[in-house]
Amino acid sequence: MFKIRMLVAAIALTGSLSVMAADALPTTAPAPADNPTTAEKVTLGKMLYHDPRLSSTGTVSCASCHNTMLGGEDNRPNSMGVNGQTGGRSAPTVWNSAFNTVQFWDGRAASLEEQAAGPVTNPIEMGMKSWDDVVARLKTIRGYRKAFDLAFGSDSETITKDNATKAIAAYERTLITPNSAYDKYVKGDADAMNEQQVRGMNKVVELGCTSCHSGPAFNGPGVFQKFPMHPNGYFEAQYHISKDKGLAEVTKKDSDAHMFKVPTLRNIALTAPYFHNGSVPTLEKAVRVMAKLQLDKELSDEEVADIVAFLNALTGEFPKQEMPVLPGTPGVTFNN
Amino acid sequence: MFKIRMLVAAIALTGSLSVMAADALPTTAPAPADNPTTAEKVTLGKMLYHDPRLSSTGTVSCASCHNTMLGGEDNRPNSMGVNGQTGGRSAPTVWNSAFNTVQFWDGRAASLEEQAAGPVTNPIEMGMKSWDDVVARLKTIRGYRKAFDLAFGSDSETITKDNATKAIAAYERTLITPNSAYDKYVKGDADAMNEQQVRGMNKVVELGCTSCHSGPAFNGPGVFQKFPMHPNGYFEAQYHISKDKGLAEVTKKDSDAHMFKVPTLRNIALTAPYFHNGSVPTLEKAVRVMAKLQLDKELSDEEVADIVAFLNALTGEFPKQEMPVLPGTPGVTFNN
Numbered sequence: 284m285f286k287i288r289m290l291v292a293a294i295a296l297t298g299s300l301s302v303m304a305a306d307a308l309p310t311t312a313p314a315p316a317d318n319p320t321t322a323e324k325v326t327l328g329k330m331l332y333h334d335p336r337l338s339s340t341g342t343v344s345c346a347s348c349h350n351t352m353l354g355g356e357d358n359r360p361n362s363m364g365v366n367g368q369t370g371g372r373s374a375p376t377v378w379n380s381a382f383n384t385v386q387f388w389d390g391r392a393a394s395l396e397e398q399a400a401g402p403v404t405n406p407i408e409m410g411m412k413s414w415d416d417v418v419a420r421l422k423t424i425r426g427y428r429k430a431f432d433l434a435f436g437s438d439s440e441t442i443t444k445d446n447a448t449k450a451i452a453a454y455e456r457t458l459i460t461p462n463s464a465y466d467k468y469v470k471g472d473a474d475a476m477n478e479q480q481v482r483g484m485n486k487v488v489e490l491g492c493t494s495c496h497s498g499p500a501f502n503g504p505g506v507f508q509k510f511p512m513h514p515n516g517y518f519e520a521q522y523h524i525s526k527d528k529g530l531a532e533v534t535k536k537d538s539d540a541h542m543f544k545v546p547t548l549r550n551i552a553l554t555a556p557y558f559h560n561g562s563v564p565t566l567e568k569a570v571r572v573m574a575k576l577q578l579d580k581e582l583s584d585e586e587v588a589d590i591v592a593f594l595n596a597l598t599g600e601f602p603k604q605e606m607p608v609l610p611g612t613p614g615v616t617f618n619n
Numbered sequence: 620m621f622k623i624r625m626l627v628a629a630i631a632l633t634g635s636l637s638v639m640a641a642d643a644l645p646t647t648a649p650a651p652a653d654n655p656t657t658a659e660k661v662t663l664g665k666m667l668y669h670d671p672r673l674s675s676t677g678t679v680s681c682a683s684c685h686n687t688m689l690g691g692e693d694n695r696p697n698s699m700g701v702n703g704q705t706g707g708r709s710a711p712t713v714w715n716s717a718f719n720t721v722q723f724w725d726g727r728a729a730s731l732e733e734q735a736a737g738p739v740t741n742p743i744e745m746g747m748k749s750w751d752d753v754v755a756r757l758k759t760i761r762g763y764r765k766a767f768d769l770a771f772g773s774d775s776e777t778i779t780k781d782n783a784t785k786a787i788a789a790y791e792r793t794l795i796t797p798n799s800a801y802d803k804y805v806k807g808d809a810d811a812m813n814e815q816q817v818r819g820m821n822k823v824v825e826l827g828c829t830s831c832h833s834g835p836a837f838n839g840p841g842v843f844q845k846f847p848m849h850p851n852g853y854f855e856a857q858y859h860i861s862k863d864k865g866l867a868e869v870t871k872k873d874s875d876a877h878m879f880k881v882p883t884l885r886n887i888a889l890t891a892p893y894f895h896n897g898s899v900p901t902l903e904k905a906v907r908v909m910a911k912l913q914l915d916k917e918l919s920d921e922e923v924a925d926i927v928a929f930l931n932a933l934t935g936e937f938p939k940q941e942m943p944v945l946p947g948t949p950g951v952t953f954n955n
Binding site for chain 2: 333334335336340341342347350351352353354357358359360363365366367368552553554555601603604605606607608609611617
């Protein structure tokens with residue numbers, strides 16, 4: 284009760300009552316009306332998600348950069364696509380991505396379905412020339428026919444771009460990590476977080492981190508946020524923070540300059556390195572840089588340690604997953 | 620009984636009684652005296668096998684080329700390692716590799732343990748500079764300490780090259796695909812193979828394919844075989860058969876020229892393209908080329924179709940595998 288009272292006190296201090304009293308992470312994710320989640324779609328989506336034959340070279344799958352055996356990404360600063368090519372951004376975690384309002388760092392996709400279509404034909408990611416080529420290849424792989432028909436009925440041609448991305452999105456909606464120490468704590472287990480983690484949680488509220496990172500996934504209530512809010516030559520130079528214009532790279536509007544999707548803080552202890560460009564190697568540094576660039580505050584070593592301890596309390600339980608068995612190929616031709 | 624009688628007749632015809640009457644594929648593999656298989660080693664080995672952070676770029680794991688979700692390889696002619704580099708050989712399947720006497724196409728590794736050490740520091744495969752670097756990196760990944768200690772005791776430093784390769788080999792010894800149609804057939808279920816498959820099996824014996832491809836894994840009794848046995852300019856030119864000197868590339872002895880490990884025929888329908896260099900895209904062509912180059916025989920279309928039908932009966936049951944949960948990284952540095 285003492286801890287709970289401290290929490291309430293901290294919340295009262297900032298007026299962000301809804302923030303830290305947010306519900307625990309839901310165990311199921313909402314699905315769009317035109318793509319209800321079904322077991323058959325999830326089965327197919329899991330196959331497609333892990334199939335490197337969706338890339339030009341046959342070596343890069345969705346899971347290569349958004350690794351479901353890891354924290355949902357690749358631990359690299361910038362992901363590496365076909366033929367060793369790298370882009371300028373760090374792969375966001377796929378875990379709990381169902382709770383993002385938009386997808387990609389610049390939020391250019393409005394849904395998981397739309398996101399899933401992108402990397403496959405990006406020349407430096409999965410490198411396929413077109414989705415027509417992807418569909419043609421899937422049709423040559425015996426075994427996919429049945430999986431698509433089971434997921435989407437067999438009255439018409441089911442192996443399509445639309446169905447492939449729907450299946451992948453349906454699978455991604457199952458990638459949820461509940462039961463973190465924080466979740467247990469907000470459900471009433473006062474011992475689930477230790478004193479340092481509670482101190483860190485209160486500090487997060489007090490500082491105002493929660494004005495952007497609140498809600499069950501700690502990624503709202505807003506969708507986008509400017510980064511950096513408070514220019515700082517030292518950090519910006521050291522971590523190349525301002526090189527990437529975020530949403531403005533897509534819209535070309537000045538008003539969108541440096542606007543990024545607010546990322547979830549769930550499992551953040553597992554997803555180093557940090558930020559849109561993966562430039563910050565440790566969580567300690569990331570916390571310090573965020574406080575300075577977003578809130579214009581300098582944290583003591585103790586405050587940083589407390590916040591990092593709290594962020595570790597956001598590591599959830601990873602559901603057991605059976606490996607998909609991918610259908611064999613009689614003769615797919617890959618690019619070198 | 621009719622089919623069984625046909626089988627016995629075919630065997631009697633060639634005198635290869637032990638060949639087609641071979642036992643079904645065992646469901647467990649023997650382990651060396653200094654590396655008995657334990658659940659803890661298998662758990663650790665499965666993690667290491669699927670961890671791309673064992674490569675210089677953090678993008679290539681053992682499973683990238685020997686994909687446990689696929690037929691145990693990558694469906695590519697030549698595998699692709701770090702930075703899009705390719706070698707001259709096709710990845711052999713990891714499924715049932717525990718039943719190989721030697722490993723690699725040129726048989727240069729005497730055990731799975733020895734094999735596992737190779738690709739990690741091969742500059743065009745996983746690209747690590749040394750196993751010392753691998754061990755140093757594993758020590759920075761929280762979570763591996765516990766897994767190594769559980770597998771190898773905690774009295775001394777357990778994160779070593781020797782233990783890592785032992786764990787990987789222990790995991791690989793569990794990758795067995797029993798209960799193919801052929802296995803059911805030899806166990807007495809006469810309906811497990813159809814008539815065409817039985818015809819194909821008899822043809823395989825009659826032709827003498829089994830002089831190299833016999834035993835439960837269809838990869839013995841000999842260990843090495845010369846390829847091609849019967850020079851053929853057309854096929855050799857078309858498929859670059861003789862460019863690779865096989866074992867002689869390692870030993871530099873003329874007597875080892877073009878000697879290759881006899882590969883298993885288990886699951887061969889799933890592992891196109893074929894041969895040491897992956898030059899032959901389909902099983903039909905592979906059967907025709909082998910008959911000509913190894914036995915100096917030209918097959919009719921019907922004979923090829925029958926043999927391919929039989930080879931499809933060698934596709935086994937893939938055991939259900941849970942995905943490993945790889946420990947998160949606080950700050951590993953990868954090469955670009």
